[in-house]
Amino acid sequence: MDKIIVLDFGSQYSHLICRRIREFSVYAELVPFDVSVEELQKHNPKGIIFSGGPSSVYNLGAPVPENKIYDMNLPLLGICYGHQLIVNKFGGKVKRANKEYGSSLLTIDSNDDLLNGIGESIRAWMSHGDEAEQIPPGFRVIGHTEKAKAAAIASYERSIYGIQFHPEVVHTEQGTEILKNFVLKVCRAKQDWTMEGFIDNAVEKISKIKGNVLCGVSGGIDSTVTALLIHKAIGNRQKCVFVNNGLLRLNEENEIEEMFKNNFHVNFTSVNAAQTFLAKLKGVEDPEKKRMVVGEEFIHVFTEFAEKNGPFKWLAQGTLYPDVIESGVSKGPAAVIKSHHNVGGLPDWLDLEILEPLRDLYKDEVRKIAKILGVPEKLYMRHPFPGPGLAVRIIGEVTPTKLQISKMASKIVEDELIAADLYGKVWQAYAAVGDDKAVGVVGDERKYGNIVMVRVVDSIDAMTADWTRLPHGLLEKISNRITNEIEDVTWVTYAISSKPPATIEPQ
Ligand code: XMP
Numbered sequence: 001m002d003k004i005i006v007l008d009f010g011s012q013y014s015h016l017i018c019r020r021i022r023e024f025s026v027y028a029e030l031v032p033f034d035v036s037v038e039e040l041q042k043h044n045p046k047g048i049i050f051s052g053g054p055s056s057v058y059n060l061g062a063p064v065p066e067n068k069i070y071d072m073n074l075p076l077l078g079i080c081y082g083h084q085l086i087v088n089k090f091g092g093k094v095k096r097a098n099k100e101y102g103s104s105l106l107t108i109d110s111n112d113d114l115l116n117g118i119g120e121s122i123r124a125w126m127s128h129g130d131e132a133e134q135i136p137p138g139f140r141v142i143g144h145t146e147k148a149k150a151a152a153i154a155s156y157e158r159s160i161y162g163i164q165f166h167p168e169v170v171h172t173e174q175g176t177e178i179l180k181n182f183v184l185k186v187c188r189a190k191q192d193w194t195m196e197g198f199i200d201n202a203v204e205k206i207s208k209i210k211g212n213v214l215c216g217v218s219g220g221i222d223s224t225v226t227a228l229l230i231h232k233a234i235g236n237r238q239k240c241v242f243v244n245n246g247l248l249r250l251n252e253e254n255e256i257e258e259m260f261k262n263n264f265h266v267n268f269t270s271v272n273a274a275q276t277f278l279a280k281l282k283g284v285e286d287p288e289k290k291r292m293v294v295g296e297e298f299i300h301v302f303t304e305f306a307e308k309n310g311p312f313k314w315l316a317q318g319t320l321y322p323d324v325i326e327s328g329v330s331k332g333p334a335a336v337i338k339s340h341h342n343v344g345g346l347p348d349w350l351d352l353e354i355l356e357p358l359r360d361l362y363k364d365e366v367r368k369i370a371k372i373l374g375v376p377e378k379l380y381m382r383h384p385f386p387g388p389g390l391a392v393r394i395i396g397e398v399t400p401t402k403l404q405i406s407k408m409a410s411k412i413v414e415d416e417l418i419a420a421d422l423y424g425k426v427w428q429a430y431a432a433v434g435d436d437k438a439v440g441v442v443g444d445e446r447k448y449g450n451i452v453m454v455r456v457v458d459s460i461d462a463m464t465a466d467w468t469r470l471p472h473g474l475l476e477k478i479s480n481r482i483t484n485e486i487e488d489v490t491w492v493t494y495a496i497s498s499k500p501p502a503t504i505e506p507q
Helices: 014-023 037-043 067-072 081-089 175-186 195-206 221-237 252-264 274-281 287-309 321-326 363-372 400-419 472-485
Strands: 003-008 027-032 047-050 076-079 093-108 121-134 140-144 152-155 160-163 213-217 238-244 268-272 314-316 353-355 428-442 445-458 489-494
Touching: 003 014, 003 037, 014 027, 014 175, 027 037, 037 067, 047 081, 047 175, 076 081, 081 093, 081 121, 081 152, 081 160, 160 175, 195 221, 195 363, 213 221, 213 287, 221 238, 221 252, 221 314, 221 363, 238 252, 238 287, 252 268, 268 287, 274 287, 400 428, 400 445, 400 472, 428 489, 445 472, 472 489
Parallel strands: 003 027, 003 047, 047 076, 076 160, 213 238, 213 314, 238 268, 314 353, 445 489
Antiparallel strands: 093 121, 093 140, 140 152, 152 160, 428 445
16 A cells, blocks of 8 residues: 655644545555654655644754655655744755735746646635745745745755645635645555455454454444454454443433344343443542543443453454554554553453454544445434543433433434434534423413523534534424423523633533
8 A cells, every 4th residue: 555654744734645545446544743764664655745844944943854764765744833844854944024914926937746737826725924035046936925925936856845834724715725746646646445354354353363353342433343343353262341330311222222233143141231421420529530430330341241241351442543653653654553551440350352353543534434234324423422421421410310301311412413304513512411400381370390401513623613503493493392392490500601611611
């Protein structure tokens, strides 16, 4: 498989560079900027991209790659800080400039290879405080903006390019075309990154492992796809365990059990621990304490299962690529299988090796695999759901009444969004309930009932979120249904705080 390596100099957009490249079927991987050349050579890349970053090249201690990288004679593209690194390295000059943030008009001066087919000008996304004042000998300017005279430079002979703007963000017009020109035409990388290929490769690797695998499944897409891949490789040497903690969405435990039993034929056990979880949560109001209680109880159930159904050598986890990068764990090339202990707070004595077949993948890639493996669309398009479940959607103590209200009201919210064809367009949507009550009139009687808070948010990655401007008619319908169909509810409110300062979940 052909590969492009992106050296990460700390830009918030570094990940996006890889995603954009993978979207046109070339494998790209993000590695720390100080990776050794020996390590890089193991990847056998077709080309290297330097990402942007917050530093200035002339600052003491500014991040630089190993010098020997330049001797690899690979095509090189520097973006923003990466562009300035290239200017500095090859004998040009970088100076502090007027800050340029946002969209600028980039005029194309030469459309030979990198900017081929882009036209005369594009809107390009800038985010920089430094700029190339003097370009290095042997380079030429191929694009400029009003403020940045050398916004795109090239040394065609050496296949080295620098661009001040960010082609990876959607605000740059034809940004993907520019990345395609570099990856496909300059690096001549093949478009051979397919999910079908990934599945074959992963199954082959997993089929070589010895010993049994324990896989915790939550019904979410990551753990489901993990279980299915492993099943394809080693069949019933994998045991999947699903813990019903009583904090799931309405009927979810039955849906998950049915899906696994009817569709997937994996070795599946459902453990009903709802009563124990709810007993442990009794009287607990503090959000973090709730999370701890749920986490500890989950480990308890899991350990008991392992003791009774073992021995197991492996613990399977649905870790994805962004988790790997965020946790700062570096990894060897194409390692589907990684050995270490004690992940997720499991006790020492379990001493399991960790199997993470999805650790190279982004969420949208996992969705594609789910589709190929026959996972019903209903599951892989389902909104994210927090690990501690409704414990963090119920404000204050988790009680059976509040649980029932939250489950029923959330189902109404989801159903109405589906009916309005909006479910797939929003990030998360649910109804929360706390201890506040308000007076209502039901029939001719006054009634003191619960207040339900509906929350629907738009987000890209859950780091920030905005409340969704749902049509008033839809809000009205949701409110009417909740107050009519759920006995204890008299009022419905709509949460209109963005994140920050609020968060997506209320607890
Ligand atoms: P917040 O509420 O922090 O949530 O804006 C961001 C995203 O994370 C989910 N979430 C959790 N997921 N354990 C999880 O596995 C948790 O304790 C937890 N708290 C929040 C939330 O649903 C949203 O997608």
